[in-house]
Amino acid sequence: MDIVMIPFHDCKKWINEGYRTRDAHLAENFVNSEKVGKLLVVNRPVSLAEKLLKGMDWKTASGKVIEESKNFCLSRLDNGIYCIDTFVPDLVKVAIEKKNWWFTAFTYDFVKKSINKAILLLEMEKPILLLQNPMAIGAVDSVKCSQFVFDAIDNWLYHPQMANIKELVKRNYNYVDQNADMIITVSEALTKTFVKNKNIHWVSNGVDIDYFSDAFKTEKTDVRVVGYVGKIQDRVDFDLVEKCLKKFSKVLFVFLGPVYSQQKRIRGLKKKYSNIVFRGDIHYTKLPQEMKEFDIAIIPHKVDNFTNSMNPLKLYEYLSAGKQVVTTAVAGVDGISENVYLSANDDEFIENLQKALDSLESSDCKAISDSIPAEYTWKNKSELMLELMSSLQE
Numbered sequence: 578m579d580i581v582m583i584p585f586h587d588c589k590k591w592i593n594e595g596y597r598t599r600d601a602h603l604a605e606n607f608v609n610s611e612k613v614g615k616l617l618v619v620n621r622p623v624s625l626a627e628k629l630l631k632g633m634d635w636k637t638a639s640g641k642v643i644e645e646s647k648n649f650c651l652s653r654l655d656n657g658i659y660c661i662d663t664f665v666p667d668l669v670k671v672a673i674e675k676k677n678w679w680f681t682a683f684t685y686d687f688v689k690k691s692i693n694k695a696i697l698l699l700e701m702e703k704p705i706l707l708l709q710n711p712m713a714i715g716a717v718d719s720v721k722c723s724q725f726v727f728d729a730i731d732n733w734l735y736h737p738q739m740a741n742i743k744e745l746v747k748r749n750y751n752y753v754d755q756n757a758d759m760i761i762t763v764s765e766a767l768t769k770t771f772v773k774n775k776n777i778h779w780v781s782n783g784v785d786i787d788y789f790s791d792a793f794k795t796e797k798t799d800v801r802v803v804g805y806v807g808k809i810q811d812r813v814d815f816d817l818v819e820k821c822l823k824k825f826s827k828v829l830f831v832f833l834g835p836v837y838s839q840q841k842r843i844r845g846l847k848k849k850y851s852n853i854v855f856r857g858d859i860h861y862t863k864l865p866q867e868m869k870e871f872d873i874a875i876i877p878h879k880v881d882n883f884t885n886s887m888n889p890l891k892l893y894e895y896l897s898a899g900k901q902v903v904t905t906a907v908a909g910v911d912g913i914s915e916n917v918y919l920s921a922n923d924d925e926f927i928e929n930l931q932k933a934l935d936s937l938e939s940s941d942c943k944a945i946s947d948s949i950p951a952e953y954t955w956k957n958k959s960e961l962m963l964e965l966m967s968s969l970q971e
Contacts, residue, residue, distance in 0.1 A: 578967055579614045579704035580607060581696065581722055583683075583713045585730055587620040588637050588660040595861020599730055599763065599782055599890065600709050606959035608657045612967060615699050618660045619692055621710075622682040626671035628664075635664040644698055648687070651695050661695045663688050676712075676742050680749070684715030693721050705966050714749040717756070724758040724969045728962075729767050732886030737811040737838070758969050761962060763888045764908050770886075778965055781909060783958035784893035786949060792865040792898030793942035794872060801828045801934060804871035804900075806864065807891050809836045809855070814879045814905065815846065817923050821877070822850045824927050828934070833859050833867055868898045873933045876904035877926070884908065892917070896949050899942025901933045914948040916940075 584600035591601045608616045623635035637660055640652035648664040665685060671678045682688060696704060706722035708714075709730055717725055733739045733746045753760065754771040761778050762768050768777050803825070805813075809832060822830060835858040836843060846853055859867050868874075874895035878884050888909035895902045896914050903918045904910045905926060911919055918929035951957065 578612055578963070578970065579616075579699075579701040580707055580966075581617045581619065581692065581701070581704045581720060582607075582707045582709070583619045583716070584709045588618050588654065588658065589620060592637065592639060594858070595864070597861035597864070600728075602783065602785070602955045603728075603959050603962065604658055605656065606955050607963065610959065610963055612960070612963045615701050615704075616658050617695055617699060617701065617704070618658055619695075619713075619716075620660055620662050621679070621713075622663045622665045622685075622688050624671045624678065624682070625664075625666045625668045629668070636662045644694075649691050649694070651698060659695070659699060661691060663691045676739070677745060679712040680715060680742075680745060683713040686719075689716050689719040692716060693719070696721055703970070705969065707966070708753075711746060711749045711753065714752050717752075724966070725756060726759045726761065726966055726969070727753045727757045729753075729760060729762040729770070731763065732767055732770055732883060734770070735881070735883035735886065737883070759965060761965065764886055766908055767886045780958055780962055780965075781888045781953070782890040782893060783953050783955040784890070784897050784949065785955050786897045786946060789865050789868070789894060789897035789899075790946070792868040792871075792900075793946075794869055794899065795942075798870070798872075801825075801872045801937070802831055802870050803828055803873045803875055803930070804831045804833065804868060805875050805877070806833045806859075806868065806894065809834050809843070810838050812878045812881075812884055813839065814877050815839060815842045817877045817905070817926060818853075819846060819850075820923055820927060821875075821930060822846070822853055825930065825934075826852060828852060829854070831856060831871070833857075833864070864894075865898065868900070871898070871900050872937055873930065874898070874900040874902050875930070876902065876907065876910065878905050878907045880906055893949060893953055897946050899945045901936070901940060901945065903929045903933055913950070913953070914945070916945045916948055 586598045607613050627633045636650045640654040644651045650662040703723035705724045707726050709728045754773045759776045760774050761780050765779050830853045832855045884907045901916045920926035920929050
């Protein structure tokens, strides 16, 4: 089975930040599966505006070039993934449309023809289109694939950063609902977003358990460390975090990840409390070592429509790293491991954090890591998705 994959994050991001997202993990496992012949990843088109203002190279920085022209490049990465890059000389339109340009770019004939050119060059046989980016709907009808599968990663209708393009997202989801041969969702709640499609399957996130074995904390430190890993956005409940800072004044709270919102709130916390630090984005290859200092890991997320559409990848990674997890009652955290403390409210979160800290002397990193059911490995999740997609070609 050949696959054309249009991910939310593309190869450039995977290379720059590490293979840390759902689409990246799936791609890594797909290309190593006996069920897959060739895997072609379609990178998001790069505009002239991005090239000038951000100094962005429109081509993927690594890999062997197979075919290249003025605005087109097909490469093969070292891990066997093929990727296509396109350059679109839009400048003013990008400034006017902003996030909408993401959708516009995939409607251009040049971009759609470039995808089909890559399919032809690679001699792909009746490939399946796996779309994970709802802003790339414009390319679906024109791409020469045998079936169309949509993998829904979070509900963009409730994503704070997509509020200005909500109506566009709604139209694109409606297109998916009516036209996809199969829909796969990251969470059970997300299946309810697509009411017309009769071929919907829930496949949660997973983890490479062995990858995080270097994160086991083997030496006791004088100061206990509570850690968080992930994009720091509106979903993080800093009111709850502040209550924890007050209650556990001798505990250090470490946040690893890029800050995309709530900057003013964060500046205030850093100024007011000495027991909180933000270390910025960490490349995925360095994450296990950075997590090693954590005694406990937390998911202090708000419970709302957006977080209820998610399946926290960090939960599996925390457990794999041998950390007890204290979390709010967001979707996807219940029933995974006895080492997860599920909290119905702020008071219970603080109580659970105290319990986790009190039990550190008797906790065992390897036992915590082993508590993850085998079904939650990325290998098993990717094989399940491949079996589902293969059923469309039977």
